[in-house]
Amino acid sequence: MAEPQRKKWSENYPRWFDWVIGEAEVYDYGRYPVKGMGVWMPYGFQLRKKIIGLMREILDRLGHEEVLFPLLIPEDLLRRESEHVKGFEAEVYWVTHGGRRPLDVKLALRPTSETSITYMETFWIKSYKQLPKKYYQVVSIFRYETKATRPMIRLREVTTFKEAHTVHSNFEDAERQVLEAVEAYKEFFDRLAIPYVISRRPEWDKFAGALYTIAFDTVMPDGRKLQIGTVHNLGQNFTKAFDFRIQLADESLDHPWQTSYGISDRVVATVISLHGDDRGLVLPPNVAPIQVVIVPIPAKDEEDMKLVKELVEQVRRALETAGIRVKVDEREEMRPGAKFYYWELRGVPVRIEIGAKEAREGVLTIHRRDTLEKRTIPAENVVVEVRRLFDEIYQNLYERAWKYLRERIKRTADLEEAKEWVENRRGVVEVPWCGREECALKLEEELGAEAMGTPWPFEKAEGEVCPVCGRKAITWMRYSKSY
Ligand code: A5A
Ligand code: ZN
DSSP states (O other), X not given: OOOOOOHHHHHSHHHHHHHHHHHTTSEEOSOSSSTTOOEEOHHHHHHHHHHHHHHHHHHHHTTOEEOOOOSEEEHHHHTSSHHHHHHHGGGOOEEEEETTEEEEEEEEEOSSSHHHHHHHHHHHOOBGGGOSEEEEEEEEEEOOOOSOOXXXXXXXXXXXXXXXXXXXXXXXXXXXXXXXXXXXXXXXXXXXXXXXXXEEOOGGGSOTTOSEEEEEEEEOTTSOEEEEEEEEEEXXXXXXXXXXXXXXXXXXXXXXXXXXXXXXXXXXXXXHHHHOBTTBOOOOGGGOSXXXXXXXXXXXXXHHHHHHHHHHHHHHHHHHHTTOOEEEOOOSSSOHHHHHHHHHHTTOSEEEEEOHHHHHHTEEEEEETTTOOEEEEEGGGHHHHHHHHHHHHHHXXXXXXXXXXXXXXXXXXOHHHHHHHHHTTOOEEEEEEOSOHHHHHHHHHHHTSEEEEEESSOOOOTTOBOTTTOOBOOEEEEEEOBO
8 A cells, every 4th residue: 555655744743733733724823812722713623523522422322421610610619629729720820800800719710620520519419329420521721831832732721621520439430430431532542543552640740639640642743742631530539628428328428439531632633643644634534524525627528517517416415315524626716636635635535536537437536535545436336435435544544553653662671772762752662660759750860751650551560670770670661752
């Protein structure tokens, strides 16, 4: 299979990304006069909507209920759980005035919603019989990020924040929920053909207020890691802080257990980054706003042109009836070549060209965006052929992306090798670890990389020693340059 040129994409990925989101009219970033805030443009909005739709479908199927909480959180609620507020304090935007008048109680723009949701749960949930309870919402959150902001990747207004919040009567059920959430995210990323590594974040890098954090990371085309989703076991930290108690089966009262898990605009950035190429976006068919574009090739002969129009209409109707998102590009002032370029840039998975020759013979020229291959098919088979192509495109994107990720993970006890790996932005390195924080922090410095955490599920490092202190290694610690 011919691999399309991905040269510029891989050689200067950050610039490619900035170029493609603007050029393909996905996201306008850097012009809106507030730092860290971008604008979803119509085409990007449709892509985002399809991706969130996939997430909603999965969560709904697993029994989550969608809710919508206020954006503002009173200061005292946000401060209730001490670790949580310590973690977020430096990132909170505050609303201090109503018109000209100073507010009695400062209001935070939510940086996340554990506190506001737990507060309301205390009114709603009284008994173990109501549990487990699974809520989620898709909202904007605000974080005054101080690291370099990046379009979709590090925003100050995260506009596509899907946060799920669950409640359980005991620890075991919260643990079961963590597993369910991890499976849900695996399905979500698998369906987007996004590869991932799952790590348990080190103690010092867990979500503020959690017992522990499980993270999904991927490696971007420049070899830097990006966290694309997180699942937290919150234990009883928030329910204790809010004195949220429920009646248990034995009639006693106790604080319930919680989990939360979230994804963001970063998922859209990842779909764009991992599948794209020099020509622009390459979208997985299931989330492409337009799945098939039909480009009529003008014919000189009037009779031919009539045949072309008829076949175009017939094919459009057949695809539409089959539930496929199809668009006919009828613009008269534009040449076919310019249309090809236009839709390739926008990542439309399949293009159908219909000219006089095709119309006379009752065939179609069908072109796939991912490999740029062309074929001729009988017009009456169009629905079956397009569906088959969708499957093949998805398979190809999935395999290509996973191959890329696997090649970027290296396991070694040799620090020189480890250093070379992360320095040259090759990806993630796994080094034997004794379990002590000071060794991991020392290696972070030595490697100039961030400790991402240990493999999840847990993996023993059999017969290995910690290269920092020489003690017996218990597992592997992952390091990478990170966004
Ligand atoms: N309430 C929990 C779920 C929570 O807030 N977890 S989190 O802080 O880890 O955020 C969830 C996900 O949002 C992260 O895994 C990351 O993928 C994304 N995210 C966090 N900060 C972001 C930012 N400034 N810009 C874009 N995405 C961000
Ligand atoms: Zn050690």
